[in-house]
Amino acid sequence: MTTTGTPVDNGVNVEFLLGARGMLADAPEAANFKWRATCEWQNGTHSRSTVEGFFGLGEEQKHRTSRTFDADHPEVFASEDNGVTPVEYVLVALASCLTAGVAAVAQNRDIQLHSVAATIEGGMDVRGILGMDSDVRNGYSDIKVTYKIDADASPDDIKALVAQSQKRSAVYDIITNPTNVSVEVA
């Protein structure tokens, strides 16, 4: 690890995030966010979800653009594969959450990242969702994430980066701990 005159820049505005802590300490109600999506059934197992607005910092917010996401089952389930499966979206959520965290923590620790790549795999016994065996759960039996990181830091510091990202990750928390979900018909 060498120290040069070039400041570490991973593209994360850590000053802003630290400033936000001060602001939210004074106005904790601004920390209450509501994230949203809508989902429209298309046909068969195919649906299209839209993400555009959310609530936070005390007011309605909008993403720069509205984005849509198709989900479907694959052809081996006799579906049309018009999108990735819902459970693959869970993997995208987890990998992207941990990866954003790695960048933010690296910035905060003055570690220059060069590349960060994750592979993620979730094991599932589909006898659960097919209702064949009540001892088999519907969801993942386990999820494994493996990082390959090139950074100006020692292997131990890189491991510590990933561990800290995990500790602060929203999606890691959602998956590893129970979250209350209510489903209603209007």
Place this chain on the structure above:
Amino acid sequence: MTTTGTPVDNGVNVEFLLGARGMLADAPEAANFKWRATCEWQNGTHSRSTVEGFFGLGEEQKHRTSRTFDADHPEVFASEDNGVTPVEYVLVALASCLTAGVAAVAQNRDIQLHSVAATIEGGMDVRGILGMDSDVRNGYSDIKVTYKIDADASPDDIKALVAQSQKRSAVYDIITNPTNVSVEVA
């Protein structure tokens, strides 16, 4: 509810799914699936995930096409909003899983669907991810899904449809129950 000569068609091949149960009862190892994604850090909190292959029915499988998903933080977090947030992908996963289930259960129960729309909202106190208060969790405090369904069925039958979809949903299980996640550095 009227009975006509037109067979119910929600586009779901229920015969195949029922047949799969028989096949997997004889060859339970074919039920072991591995769903996968890769994720590449771009810059800042922006990452791009790719979903293409998975393992199931005893062999490597591929989606019809490779698909990529950008994730980022919004501009109110001083990020560039190059994609939806990881936690919004969780909402897409849950809404699309429940919606596919509604279509499959409706087909199995001979209920013709005309439209299925869900709104989903997850509440989050962002003081958790900012590490401001260890009593505040990182993930969602609660998630609420609301369905509006037009189908040839009574309100009670429609509620029962949604309840059965919830019961068999992989993503509902992943979110409401703890799932083991391991994160490693290669």
